[in-house]
Amino acid sequence: MVVSLPTTAKALLGLSAVLFALAVLSIIDMLLPRPFDGVLLDPDTPGALRVLDVIPGSGAAVAGIVPGDRIAGIGHRMVRDREQASRVLGSYEVGDTVTYFVEDAAGGLRESRLRLGEKRAIKAPYAYACLLGFSFFFIGLYVLLRQPHQRAARIFFVVCNLFLVFLVCRLRPASYSSVDSSILLAGTGALLFLPAAFLHFFLIFPRPLPRLERWIAEHGRTAWRRLLVVVYLLPAAALGARLAKAWHDGESLSLVSGAPLVNWWILAAYMLLGLLVLAINSEGLQDRRQRRGAALVFAGSLFGLVPFLTLAVVTPSFLHSERFLFLGVIPLGLVPLTFAYAIVRFQFLDIRVILHKGLLYTVTTAIVTVSYALAIAFFNSWSRGTALAEWRFFPLLFALAIVLLFEPLRRRIQGPIDGFFFAERSRLQSTMLEMGEQLTAGLDHEEVVRNLVETLPQTLGLHFAALYLVKGGQLERVAGPGYLPAELPLTPELEAFLGRDRRRLTRLDDLDKEAGESPELARLLQRLALDGVELLGDLASPRGRVGIVLLSGKTGQMAVEPTELKLLAGLLSQAAIALETARLLDQRARQAELERELAIASSIQSSLLPASVRMADGWTVAAVCRPARDVGGDFFAQLPGNDDEPGAVIYGDVSGKSVPGALMMMAAHEVLHALAMTHADPAELFDLANRRLYRIGQRSFVALGYLAGASDGPRLRYGLAGQPPPLRRGEDGEVSELPVPVHRLPLGAFHRGTYQVLETRVEPGELILAYSDGVLETQSPDGEFFGEERLRASLAVSLPEPDAAVRSILADLEAFAAGHPAYDDLTLVAIGRRREAE
Amino acid sequence: MIRKLVLILVPLAALAAWLAVRASAHRPWTTDSPAALAAFEQGLEAEMKLYAADAAKSYFEALDLDPSFVAPRIFLLQVLRPHDERYPQIVAALRAADPDPLTERERFLRAFELARVDQDEAEFMRLLDGFVAQHPDDPFGLRMLCQRESVVGDVLGAEHCYQRLVEVEPNWVQAQNLLGYLAMRQGQFDEAEKRFQIYQFIAPDQANPHDSMAELMTVRGRYEEAHRELDKALELRPDFYSSYDHLLFLALAENDPQLLAATRDRVVEAFSGNERPTTFASCRYALFAATLEVGSDFAKIQECPKDGVLSIALFHTLALRAEGPEAALTLEEHLRERLKATPVRAGVPVDKLTSSDGGLLLHLEGMRHAVSGDLETARDALQAADETFELRELDEGLLLLRNRLVLAEVLESLGDAAAGRRERQRITDINPRFLETEPYLGLPALR
Known part of the structure; x- marks a missing residue:
């Protein structure tokens, strides 16, 4: 809690230690056992020893001394001032009976014998003033230790110390001791500087007044310091001037609690000005918490100070009576209370107080217990002697009532206390929880x-x-x-x-x-x-x-x-x-969208693939294309032919998969389809398609295979651009590879390419299988590739009909993959020759 | 560390030295013995309360404790009578004392007492004026100044002086007492009563304050209170003659011959073996009894000393009654001679110094003329006497009232009833009961 203290704070602490010691010693002095007559003297007429008040039950009270009397002599000695009276009293012991010479308000003299008491009792009003003074002090000390670097905190500390000295020293009941004069003087000194410190504090807190800041910016900090000096010294100067005038005129100066009325009016003006500054300042605060704290402090100061000023300034001025001065001190208690509450509740002066709930609960329980004890005591004393108290079940009933009511009462009080001290924390917690719920609930x-x-x-x-x-x-x-x-x-x-x-x-x-x-x-x-x-x-x-x-x-x-x-x-x-x-x-939403689009694309792509392909009479063809994903790069198509003759069958494999592959596939499909309509020669077709596809770019190319069965014989023309060579399965089941062209670059890989179209005889019972590399690249769960060997083996045992062969090979591929996702698209085109065609 | 110590110790030492110097500068009496000082201060207190014997005892005690202590010797000269065998020794020791180590006050007091012993009035006046000018608030200087003012008859001056003295030292009983009498003299009866009350408070075991109060009460016609005060005084000091004397006056004022006789008897009893007070009391009784017409031998009264203005006036009246104007004239002549013989103090009018006797003479003349029928001359004389009289004490106070009553009678006889009523009112303003008690202090019928 305590941070390193700057020099100014240390100096202030040193000074306050002296003032605190003064206040404590003042109270101790009042409690020291010494002969005391019970008279409280008017501090503002020190020479006259005028009685301000008499302690009830004291020797003076019993002797009939009343406020307004003047103590003229003690112990058969005339006394003219406190010092003399104190010396005379000091020669007696507690318990001695002493003769006093008293002059009443009408001027009549009388002798009164009174017994000296043991010690001076502190009356309730002064005890209250002390409590108030020390409250100010400890609040100020706490603030300074928490915020020693903050100028406002230091000024606040000064204000609190001055309040301490004023309340404890100035309002101290005066008696004969010469110590009283010194202490009262200290209190008057505090009164001279307190209003200026009060005003100074509110000029810079909760923030420096904007107009003041502008003035300082304009005139410089030196001018500000000079102004402060004037503000602080004005009350002392007024006092000096008033005293000088009284001395010059030979008049007896009327004092109110040690100071002439002009000083009290200056105090009132400073304090009201301070409140006004606070009100103006508070309005412009941005932070809600600070605003609330400032408003609370304003209210407390207003309701605390206005009665004080009314009863301490106005009443003595106009009614010439300071009897009600102390009544004005009572509401002053609102000032430290509101400051303390503002610190605890609104972190006033930027201080956060950690209150332990356990401690507060303990305090609450203690308060309830004490209240109960007092209530019990009261009820007991009230019911003593009544029939109720005589009733034998009364104690039981009483105990039952206490037991039943205690806990509910304690819990009832706990709620407001929690709300009082922990409202902000609770609010913060609930707000954060609510926010958390909103975060988790909302998407x-x-x-x-x-x-x-x-x-x-x-x-x-x-x-x-x-x-x-x-x-x-x-x-x-x-x-x-x-x-x-x-x-x-x-x-x-x-x-x-x-x-x-x-x-x-x-x-x-x-x-x-x-x-x-x-x-x-x-x-x-x-x-x-x-x-x-x-x-x-x-x-x-x-x-x-x-x-x-x-x-x-x-x-x-x-x-x-x-x-x-x-x-x-x-x-x-x-x-x-x-x-x-x-x-x-x-993402999921987008993915779902993408999936939908892929499904659409797949559907479109599927629609591009012919349901079936055919060649010229005498030929049977079966083709299948299985994309590895929703859409793929493999395809097969029937190119447009002449008249009623079907065109060649092409099968392609675009480099790339999924959507890019599919798009390229569709582009290749359309290019080939379009070119085939005007160019029947496959080599020319391949060349033109290559150039066209090369222009598309995207670093994609198309491995293409061309298969065209002659209409007049068992000749099959075929061309390859990047596709693996087709396989022939003879009637005896032997599988061999068809001769491959010398150049078989995929379409679109290079700007120019050379393409050959080869021809082969296909006898009935033979099967030509064209395939894309996806077939060979089908992987098993172990990572093994299907490979050419297996393909040959599968082809070797398949039936000679293209449909059956394709289905058989597909089944073997599926069995081999065993559910392993396909890496590449695969295409199979099987061609056979009908026997009856011969 | 050493520097810190030095910084702390040096100022402390300087402060201690300063305080010591101040204390020594304010030391009022030069003695190194606290016990001697205490004894001396006790003596001063006793002297303030007019306990001369107790004061002397304390002063001697102080000297025993510190033989070099000069101040007790000074004050012993004030409390001891000059014929005391120790007096010359003390004077010699005082002369031999070295004044240099003494305080200024001690030097003044020593020089003053020695000048008084040497009866060098001019010197002690000079010393007094010089000291008071420099130390206007010194109680000892003030005391002497006030005494001087009283003696020269400057009432206002004395009053101011004593008031200043009681401000400085309110426990000086003499001052309170004198202020009471001064106030009474000026007709400020409430103030006088306050002063006597203060005196009673300061010296509760003294008879004098009660006696003083009794005088005031008697003049004011508060006879019951006067009785109480005199009873108190005599309770405290059964040998306090002054109170017996005032009791006789009270009996006269109340027209109470029984009290008169009883008082005389009390005096005789209290002072048996002491001729002086019993003679005085007897004479007083004889005169007062004759005044109250309870039978007394005028011849015997003639042999008695005439003490106090009222006594002289009463005797004058008795002489007028018994022997006629010639006897009265003789008394007046005697008084006139006495007036002329009174030494004149420089710068002070004769009538101021002895205004009692001056007024008395006028009163006697007025009485004589009134009895002889020369009312106008009587009126003038009585009026002049009234202007001269002051309520210095009971004696003169009663005479003043008597004078006004005679004047009232004369004025009424002259046909000026209004003036007569005014004079009677002036009497009741002071003493409401005076006119209720016949025969008005033995006044003859003038109408």
Whole structure:
């Protein structure tokens, strides 16, 4: 709690120690056993020994001495002043009977014998004044120790010390002791400076008055200091002038509690001015909490000071009576009470008081217990002698009533106390909980961002919050002040630090070590610190880092407290999950959209594939194309032929998969289809298609196979551009490879290509199988490829009919893959020759 | 560390030295013996309360404790009578004392007493004026100044002086007593009563304050209170003759011959073996009894000393009654001679010095003329006497009232009833009961 104290604070503490000692010694002096007659003298007529009040039951009271009397002699000695009276009294012992010579208000003289009492009793009003004075002192001390560097806190401390001296020393009941004069003088001294200190405090708190600041800016701080000197010295100067005038005129100066009325009027003016300044200042406060605290202090000061000023200034001035002065002191208690409450409740003077609930509960229980004890005592005394008390069941009933009522009463009181002291904390907790619930319940990304960047700073009283989300290895600002960097590098040091120990919240200061190791991080942190960032919140979900939140400091001078950090950390966890969930949902939605589009694309693509293909009479063809994904790059097609003759069958394999492959496939399909309509020669077709597809670019190419059965014989023309050579299965089941052309570059790979079209005889019972490389690349769950050997083996045992062969090979492929996802599209085209065609 | 110590100790030492110097500067009496000082101060207190014997005892005690102590010797000269065998020794020791180490006050008091012993009036006046000018608030200087003012008859001056003295030292009983009498003299009866009350408070075991109060009460016609005060005084000091004397006056004022006789008897009893007070009391009784017409031998009264203005006036009246105007004239002549013989103090009018006798003479003349029928001359004389009389004490107070009553009678006889009523009113303003008690202090019928 105690931070290092600046020199000024130390000096003030030293001075206050003296004043505190003075106040304590003053009270101790009053309690020291010494012969005391019970007379309280009027402090403002020291020479006349005029009786202001008489302690009830004291020797003076019994002897008939009343307020207004004048003590003329003690113990057969005339006394002319306190010092003499004190000396005479000092020669007696407690219990001695002494003859007093008393002059009454009418001027009549009489002798009174009175017995000297043991010690001076402190009457309730003075005890109250002392309590008030020490309350001021300890509140001021607490504030200074908590905020020793704050000028307003130091001035507040001075005000509290002056109140202490005024209340304890100036209002001290005066008696004969010469000590009284010194102490009363100290009290008068405090009265001279108290109003100026009061005004000074409110000129700079809760914030320096804007007009004053402008004036200082215009005239300089030296002028301000000079003005302060004048403000502080004016009451003393007024007192001096008044005394000088009275001395010059030979008049007897009328004093009210040690000071002439002019000083009390100055006090009133200063205090009212201070209140006015506070009212003006409070209006312009931005922070709600500060405004509430200032309003409370204003109310307390107003209702505390106005009665005091009325009864201490106005009444003596106009009614020439200071009888009610002490009544004016009573409401002064509102001033320290409201200050204390403002500190506890609204962190006034930027002080946070940690109250332990356990202690408060204990205090509450104690209060209830004491109240009960008093009630019991009262009830007992009231019912004593009555029939109720005589009733034999009365004690039982009484005990039962206590037992039944005690706990409910205690709990009833607990609620208001919790609300009184912990309202702000409870409110904060419930607000954060509510926010957390909103974050987890809502899936709206915008809502989460708004909560983090707008609601959170408002709740905690921060200047700002900024949200950065991870995008491509960087942190991109999504929301927050524009002057913050748009992007932040997610350096490895920062990531490592955040990931370590699952830190949710980090102060920038805590990153010094990491900043030392990384100049980039150091620069970043420096930049952020300059922008007002104090806290770094990690938004990390179980899946990974979502982003970070940058938080500023509070609008007041307080740091974010540990409880708030804890709540914040929890909130950030929830925010991270909420953001992640929102992003995943968004992704899922897009994925679903994509899937739908893929399904559409697949459907479109499927529709491009002919349901069946045919060649000229005498030939049978079967073809199948299985994309590895929804859409693929493989295809087969029937090119347009002449008249009623079917065109050739082409089968292609686009480099690329999924949508890119499918799009390229469709492009190739359309190019070939279109060119085939005007170019029947396959070599020419291949060449033109190559050039066309090369222009499309995208670094894609198409492996193409061309199969055309002659209409007049068992000749099959075939061309290959990148496709593997087809296989022939003879009638005996032997599988061989067809001769391949010399050049068989895929279409679109190069600008120009050379393409050959070869011819082969296909006898009935033979099967020509053309395939894409996806067939060979089919993988088993063990990672083994289907390969050519298996294909040959599968072809060897298949039936000679193309349909059956395709189905058989497909079945073998499926059996081999055993559910393993296909890596590549596969196409099979099987051609056979009908026997009856011969 | 050493520097800190030095910084703390040096100012402390300087402060201690300063305080010591101040204390020594304010030391009022030069003695190194606290016991001697205490005894001396006790003596001063006793002297303030007019306990001369007790004061002397304390002063001697102080000298025993510190033979070099000069101040007790000074004050012993004030409380001891000059014929005391120790007196010359004390004077010699005082002369031999070295004045240099003494305080200024002691030097003044020593020089003053020695000048008084040497009867060098001019010197002690000079010393007094010089000291008071420099130390206007010194109680000892003031005391002497006030005494001087009283003696020269400057009432206002004395009053101011004594008032200043009681401000400085309110426990000086003599001052309170004298202020009471001064107030009474000026007709400020309430103030006088206060002063006597204060005196009673300061010296509760003294008879004198009660006696003083009794005088005031008697003049004011508060006879019951006067009785109480005199009873108190005699209770405290059964040998306090003054109170017996005032009791006789009270009996006269109340026209109570029984009390008169009883008082005389009390005096005889109290002072048996002491001729002086019993003679005085007897003479007083004889005169007062004759005044109250209870039978007394005029011849015997003639042999008695005429003490006090009222006594002389009463005797004059008795002489007028018994032997006629010639006897009265003889008395008047005697008084006139006495007036002329009174030494004149420089710068002070004769009538101021002895205004009692001056007034008395006028009163006697007025009485004689009134009895002889020369009312106008009587009126003039009585009026002149009234202007001269002051209520200095009971004796003169009663005479003043008597004078006014005679004047009233004369004025009424002259046909000026209004003036007569005014004079009677002036009597009742002072003493409401005076006119109720016949035969008005033995006044003859004038109408």
